[in-house]
Amino acid sequence: MSDDWRRSDADGYQSPADQSPADRPAPGRSDHDRWTQGPDVAAYTDEAASVGAAGDDAETLRERQRLAQVEMMDRWIGGVLTEQRRSRRWKLFFRFMTLFLILALVATVVYNVFWAPAGDSSTLQRHLGVVEVNGVIASDAPANAERIIRGLNRAWDSDNTEAVVLHIDSPGGSPVQSQRIYAEIMRLREQGDKPILAVIEDIGASGAYYIASAADEIIASPASLVGSIGVIYAGFGFQDAISRIGVERRVMTAGENKAFLDPFQPLDDDAEAFWQGVLTQTHQQFIDDVRAGRGDRLSDRPEIFSGLVWSGEQGLELGLVDQMGSLEEVARAHVGEASWEDYTPRLDPFDRLTRRFTQVAASVLGLQAPNSPLRYQAQ
Template sequence: MSDDRWTEGAEVSSESVDPVAGAPGDDAETLRERQRLAQVDMMDRWVGGVLTEQRRTRRWKLFFRLMMFAVVLVVLFATLYGLFWNSPSSTAPTQRHLGIVAVNGVIASDSPANAERIIQGLNRAWEAESAAAVVLHINSPGGSPVQSQRIYAEIMRLREQGDKPIIAVIEDIGASGAYYIAAAADDIVASPVSLVGSIGVIYAGFGFEEAISRLGVERRVLTAGENKAFLDPFQPLDDDAETFWQGVLSQTHRQFIDDVRAGRGDRLSDSPDIFSGLIWSGEQSLELGLVDQLGSLEQVAREQVGDTEWIDYTPSLDPFERLTRRFAQVTAEVLGVHAPNTPLRF
């Protein structure tokens, strides 16, 4: 054993031996062996790290694939639900019920409360033989004059046929363009604390002409027609332009008033404040003749069909379209480029 070159010399702890440089007294063969072992160990560690990273990458890929699959399933399910389960049945119901048409949110061509959708729901409910009454279930602050007038005209057309009553039930708010729609109904029902009225027209904008001059920015606007840019917020609104625009607002307001009078008739009181743009509670509205009775959807159902039975005839929204529309609206608002389709609002 004394001739064993591996055991000769002083004992050296493993912690003090450099795996590459070796220990003092190592010959060339021992040094090469240590270097080989160190390289093998380094290679093992590298391979282990690569395998660990690959496993981690595969797990993330699997996670995102599962997430994408889940999103596709949700969208598919929501679409099928909207098409087959959450829409009026193709088989006409035989039990007497209220035919509900919802008017929720701002009335605008690019919102769920648009004229085309609501008119389609009105006609569905009107044509349902077992629907004892058509009910406009309103919870809206108003919106586009054009969209409101289209719905108003369709309600008046159906009302003149006289086959079944059309009732407007106002929830939290039925103001401005929403009241415009309600005024076409045979009767209007509201809660004592509903907000009703706001019969007026509004245009709102800003004037930045002084701000832009202070910033040293030159505004360049080219038009064909001297008044084409009269509402440009970076130019002052002169007296003639203001007078003209006020005339447009007044004429639109007059149309609003005439249609409300045509719908409500002599039920309206003679108070000059009715058409001033003020908004009242349901209880105050009853005194002014803006509504016919205080109550709720359940009370209307019991009066018309003897039970709280109703079917929603409002056309279902495409879930994907709703998602993309909402995303576009939020993005436009964040970027500050959101603008209504018309500067006038009921």
């Protein structure tokens, strides 16, 4: 036996050969295993040894040490599992918060696009109160009397609107819808609280010009189309076509003239004269209202009321338009900057989708027809 080995024996160290089976390390276990050695294990070992009885033998002390190590492992594993659960809960929390923020953002965008009322009357900055008149004017179209009138009153009632502006880009449409809007504009205009202006974009003709004529001023671009002060009815006569293909038309009415506009029956002279009288009377209503709205600004040239469409520059010479300009120029003239708020009520998205689908289907099937056969509409 070497001197090193003797020194080890003198220090109380035993070689593996001299160790008893209970003292030898378990197979596959390193003497430097971090799970069974180290300061934590030593602490638990010391604790176990310290609580042992004075007369405990070596086997009992080893068992206490093993139990202390097992307890330490249980505590460590429990701590790891607790930390994993805590980390998992935080991950779920952040995922739910992210999902909530995304849904809130989407809901805000959808609300602002489809349901939020246009034109916030609480806006402190002075601005123009704009009401959009886009497309055909009809009861079943976005440019209907109820919607435009509601927008007009909303803009009129706002304390911070410098002027109410009808922003028009329409070929016209229903006489009744146009007359309703015209009457409301004239009612507000008579109150004299703030000016009502009509700004025409590409086209403001027929029923759209009917509406514009009620405003205090009409502004258009030089290339805008204005006028078309007239009434139109358009139909077809198929009586010869159905006879050629052998189709019998069966119509029953109560009232001898109830079906006088039936396209499958000939239009006799009396029915034509009667219908022409309706058109003439409706046209005269149009003329009278335009004259009432425009006053002495209108030229006395008779062709103004012939149904012709004029450019904005020609309309200025005829008194149909007051000045050349755009919405931005009008805003700068009244509030010093291009600032305006849209007071047009939002469309119900489901109603808009249904209306669009119905219009497309009717157009494809050839069933699209106006509610009224008379139109204030440029052709």
